[in-house]
Amino acid sequence: MNINDTFRYLNIGLPEDILRRKLYGDFAGAIRLIDRRLAMENTPKALRCCLIAQREMMLRMPEDYPYTREDALNILRKHIPDFTEEEFDERVDAGKIGWIYVNGEMHFFNRFFPTMCKADPAFAIRAGATLTGVESAVKGSKEEGRLDRCMRIMRENGSIRNRIRIRASMRIKDECFIPGMFVRAHLPIPAACEQQSEIRIEKVFPVNGQIAPVDALQRTICWEENMAENHEFIVEYSYIHKATYHDLSRQKQSETQSDSRFEEKRDACIKDQPQFFTQEEAPHIIFTPYIRELAASLTEGITDQLEKARRFYDFITLNMKYTFMPAYFSLESIPEVCARNFTGDCGVFALLFLTLCRCVGIPARWQSGLTAEPDFCGGHDWVQFYVAPYGWLYADTSYGTAAVRAGNEERRKFYFGNLDAYRMVCNNAFQAPFTVDKKQWRADPYDNQVGEIETADRGLRYEEFDRSKVVLMCEEI
Secondary structure: OOHHHHHHHHHHOOOHHHHHHHHHOOHHHHHHHHHHHHOOOOOOHHHHHHHHHHHHHHHHHHHHOOEOHHHHHHHHHHHOOOOOHHHHHHHHHOOOOOEEEEOOEEEEOOOHHHHHHHHOHHHHHHHOOOOOOHHHOOOOOOOOOHHHHHHHHHHHHOEEEEEEEEEEEEEEOHHHOOOOEEEEEEEEOOOOEOOEEEEEEEEEEOOOOEEOOOOOOEOEEEEEEEEOOOOOEEEEEEEEEEEEOOOOHHHHHHOOOOOHHHHHHHHHHHHHOOOOOOOOEOOOEOOOHHHHHHHHHHOOOOOOHHHHHHHHHHHHHHHOEEOOOOOHHHOOOHHHHHHHHOEEOHHHHHHHHHHHHHHOOOOEEEEEEEEEEOOEEEEEEEEEEEEOOOEEEEEOHHHHHHHHHOOOHHHHHHOEEOOOOOEEEEEOOOOOOOOOOOOOOOOOOOOOOOOEEEEOOOEOOHHHEEEEEEEEEEEEO
């Protein structure tokens, strides 16, 4: 078994004595008890796998929460000198500042300040913060933005296409490099999917990179070498990305009809609805009692599958607040926790939508890669879901919540059923292995947007190697 497969057993759960130590933040004590259990021959395989994954998670968790209360207040006061402790406590209580216990003391998330700026435009203005990326749009812009223009053209012409070229690279940090060390490095590259064509690998360094088949579920280029000197791993690729418009308003209009033709069409769609991509996938895509109850309550009285999916999308985009998240490596029960906390990022929202869809029999699958605009490139996740007679549709719940922040209801509705053409798809499945398998712990055991590096002994963590990605060309054609 690949060590990353132990994550599939996370929802087995921890023994109570270990769990109490973990929640208190006594990670050393919890790991000591885990090691005792792992040394016992009668520990069942499923529990053993869960303990192995949890042990590594606990080793990494404190890195995501490095700040004491004093540290966090000092960071805030560098930007807002009069920021008060009362304001801080109010935001902690409101779930706007993430924290865990470390040895019984509250420690705060390393990206809490960017999260506050991202989720609250008024706070960002007060802090004098300038945000980049398509999701940072706020109310008040009088010009037609890039995404709004894209939506308009798709409605007018039926589709829009961009020719895109991207350069991605990775390099081990000098302090982590040892001359002669064995290195296996993976960088994501475009994969075959409905949206992408004319995929070309333009440049590779070193030139001996192994290119995965175009239909790989998580497609990468992989290098294996004993490195005499530290150097970058580089790939440049180009592709055409086409976004096709799906007009779901026709379905809404037909719902008002009372003739038998509508009833016949609806019954036929229910009959034709396939059953693929409706299964659970441990540890995250699980139909827990709460997920089942939530899905049932959101769709009570609804028989149309498209409307069920729309109810899930509305629930997430109209109620959830965007927050940067710790590394997914250390997260458990991602959809259910999101549904309880009402916070998350693009991947967390996507997993909740996907899980709710599958729970009611709507096929749904993961898709991810990059946002690729002329002046911005960043990792991103979304979902494909299947409803007859439309076929595969798209839901970008994160862009939907961003549209709510921007006060743009038209855009929010657009991202139920549609995507823009500023994307690079490299992953068509969640938690899929690489073609050249990674032997050690992955930095992200579920997805791959920025790359992975391992040595003969261990997988490198994100803080141990630098990553870069830049859009070299994005031209409408």
